[in-house]
Amino acid sequence: MTTSQTGGQTKISPPQTPVYKQRSPLYFAWARFTANKGAMVAGAILLLLILMSIIAPLITKTDAISQDFLTERLAFPSADHWFGVDDLGRDFFSRIVFGSRVSLSIGFIAAGFSVLIGIPLGALAGYFGGRIDWFVMRVIELFSVIPPLLAALMLASLSGGGYLAIVFIAALFGWVQVCLLVRAQVKVFREKDFVRAAKALGATPWYIIRRHLIPNSISPIIIGFVLAIPLAMMLEASLSFLGIGVPPPTPSWGQMISTGLSFMFFYWHMALFPTAALAVTVLVTTLFGDGLRDALDPTLKGR
Amino acid sequence: MIMYILRRLVSIMVTFLIVSVIIFLMMHAIPGGPFDAQDMPLSEAVRAKLMARLGLDQPLHIQYFKYMWGVLHLDFGVPYQSPGETVLQLLSRAWPPSLILGGLGMLIGVPTGILLGMAAALKRNTWIDYLASAVATLGLTIPVFVISMMLILVFAVWLGWLPASGWGEPKKWILPIIAYAAIPMATYARYTRSAMLDSLNKPFVTVLRAKGLSERRIIFQHVLRNSSIPMVTVFLPMFIGTATGSIFVEAMFRVPGLGAYFVTSIETRDYPLEMALILMITMAFSLAYLISDILYAWLNPRIRVGGTQE
Numbered sequence: 066m067t068t069s070q071t072g073g074q075t076k077i078s079p080p081q082t083p084v085y086k087q088r089s090p091l092y093f094a095w096a097r098f099t100a101n102k103g104a105m106v107a108g109a110i111l112l113l114l115i116l117m118s119i120i121a122p123l124i125t126k127t128d129a130i131s132q133d134f135l136t137e138r139l140a141f142p143s144a145d146h147w148f149g150v151d152d153l154g155r156d157f158f159s160r161i162v163f164g165s166r167v168s169l170s171i172g173f174i175a176a177g178f179s180v181l182i183g184i185p186l187g188a189l190a191g192y193f194g195g196r197i198d199w200f201v202m203r204v205i206e207l208f209s210v211i212p213p214l215l216a217a218l219m220l221a222s223l224s225g226g227g228y229l230a231i232v233f234i235a236a237l238f239g240w241v242q243v244c245l246l247v248r249a250q251v252k253v254f255r256e257k258d259f260v261r262a263a264k265a266l267g268a269t270p271w272y273i274i275r276r277h278l279i280p281n282s283i284s285p286i287i288i289g290f291v292l293a294i295p296l297a298m299m300l301e302a303s304l305s306f307l308g309i310g311v312p313p314p315t316p317s318w319g320q321m322i323s324t325g326l327s328f329m330f331f332y333w334h335m336a337l338f339p340t341a342a343l344a345v346t347v348l349v350t351t352l353f354g355d356g357l358r359d360a361l362d363p364t365l366k367g368r
Numbered sequence: 369m370i371m372y373i374l375r376r377l378v379s380i381m382v383t384f385l386i387v388s389v390i391i392f393l394m395m396h397a398i399p400g401g402p403f404d405a406q407d408m409p410l411s412e413a414v415r416a417k418l419m420a421r422l423g424l425d426q427p428l429h430i431q432y433f434k435y436m437w438g439v440l441h442l443d444f445g446v447p448y449q450s451p452g453e454t455v456l457q458l459l460s461r462a463w464p465p466s467l468i469l470g471g472l473g474m475l476i477g478v479p480t481g482i483l484l485g486m487a488a489a490l491k492r493n494t495w496i497d498y499l500a501s502a503v504a505t506l507g508l509t510i511p512v513f514v515i516s517m518m519l520i521l522v523f524a525v526w527l528g529w530l531p532a533s534g535w536g537e538p539k540k541w542i543l544p545i546i547a548y549a550a551i552p553m554a555t556y557a558r559y560t561r562s563a564m565l566d567s568l569n570k571p572f573v574t575v576l577r578a579k580g581l582s583e584r585r586i587i588f589q590h591v592l593r594n595s596s597i598p599m600v601t602v603f604l605p606m607f608i609g610t611a612t613g614s615i616f617v618e619a620m621f622r623v624p625g626l627g628a629y630f631v632t633s634i635e636t637r638d639y640p641l642e643m644a645l646i647l648m649i650t651m652a653f654s655l656a657y658l659i660s661d662i663l664y665a666w667l668n669p670r671i672r673v674g675g676t677q678e
Binding site for chain 1: 379383386387391394395397398399505506508509510511513514517518520521525526615616619620630631634635642645646649650653654657
């Protein structure tokens with residue numbers, strides 16, 4: 066209620082009924098997310114990194130693969146070469162910038178595949194329960210006891226490494242979490258009245274899963290997707306570090322760190338920049354994912 | 369409960385068998401063998417004889433059953449890369465460095481993590497809370513070889529206080545131990561903080577305060593005990609993960625531990641060693657999870673339902 070003074074007379078405006086805006090859950094999630102400063106900053110940096118990897122050829126004019134500066138091998142950072150030159154005469158800044166392409170694209174693509182494997186398995190296990198659930202859970206148990214890195218090492222040497230192999234391996238170990246999240250959500254929602262109503266009206270399980278259960282699992286799916294990204298990036302870096310990841314000369318941070326290890330005592334730039342790049346990228350992705358998870362599902366906070 | 373344990377043991381055995389078959393097939397599917405021409409210039413006859421002596425000329429399923437029969441008798445075969453000893457002897461030689469460093473890392477990381485987590489929960493939204501969250505996030509997200517690299521760069525290259533790598537005198541152990549401690553510390557800081565915050569908000573704490581118990585006794589006798597369950601159950605799997613050595617920490621600090629054998633056994637197609645490593649670790653993890661589950665039920669009477677538990 067507002068009062069306004071006009072010519073000594075007090076006029077009271079009629080009470081207004083407050084307008085209730087229809088707000089979607091996503092609006093509240095967005096509000097919670099923007100309130101989380103750390104996640105906002107991380108998200109902004111991640112966005113910058115993604116942009117950087119997309120417009121990489123515009124940022125750096127020198128090639129990341131051809132050995133243009135052989136006479137300046139191992140030169141320290143300077144105005145010409147911001148991050149120095151590496152042991153094979155390549156501009157190190159270009160290599161770091163182009164390395165973000167490998168890291169980010171593998172992270173996102175592998176997370177996408179994890180979701181593609183995780184959703185159907187999680188939905189089937191959660192909806193049907195019984196034997197299917199038992200089977201899926203045993204498979205997940207299998208994945209929890211096999212040391213992931215060892216299995217990844219074997220798979221990588223089995224496939225001879227390479228970009229696609231890494232994506233495949235990362236997805237193979239990334240789907241478990243998505244599957245568990247979707248399964249838990251579906252288990253809760255299949256008991257809800259609207260699902261029973263749909264069933265009573267003769268909806269097939271396939272229809273219920275597709276129309277009702279998966280749309281209602283969108284939060285856990287997004288959470289699973291975002292949390293799978295840093296894991297895939299770490300796996301790529303680890304395998305490349307061990308020399309069976311993305312094959313050279315494609316720039317990959319894990320590979321550069323492993324090379325930097327032999328040069329770090331005299332040429333610190335060889336070790337520092339890829340390490341920092343990988344650390345920052347994995348860190349902001351995780352912080353962004355954590356913030357998104359807290360915003361989408363406050364009950365999971367802090368777990 | 370006994371039925372539950374028995375059922376779990378059977379399920380572990382089945383998992384173990386499935387893993388062994390998958391790993392065995394994968395291992396032999398990797399192109400190349402242990403005595404390939406580019407690694408070892410042997411004449412055809414010698415190679416054939418070697419293969420025959422190691423049983424590599426037989427069909428796969430026979431090789432598998434022979435090997436698993438040996439495993440049942442705790443005979444893991446002879447590693448191709450060092451034929452003078454058995455796999456078990458090689459492992460008992462290579463394991464101590466990993467065990468010492470990983471164990472010390474746990475010994476330092478777990479208490480610091482618990483203290484950090486407690487401090488964070490008690491002084492919520494102060495600098496110590498933010499510090500604990502930062503440690504937890506950094507330790508859990510940044511790959512361990514990046515942490516190792518930063519430690520080396522700062523303490524060995526720039527400050528020159530500590531040697532970067534090697535094995536022997538305890539001074540060389542400091543940096544790898546810190547690297548090993550990072551993950552337990554981060555995990556425990558995070559678990560302790562959230563578990564403590566959970567119990568601090570429970571009504572029983574209000575009751576204890578109302579009856580005038582000192583804050584210190586509330587924290588140490590009641591809250592800590594009530595929030596200790598996740599800390600106990602996460603310990604064993606983590607210990608196995610840490611004490612079997614990390615390929616990365618050992619590669620970074622040039623520690624002659626178990627880690628290197630993970631990579632070399634796969635690279636050189638050292639089948640017996642590869643199988644032994646993976647089978648032992650799988651078994652150790654399965655048992656660790658089982659013991660953790662039993663401990664969990666034992667510590668938390670609320671979920672103990674006798675033998676009818678799933």
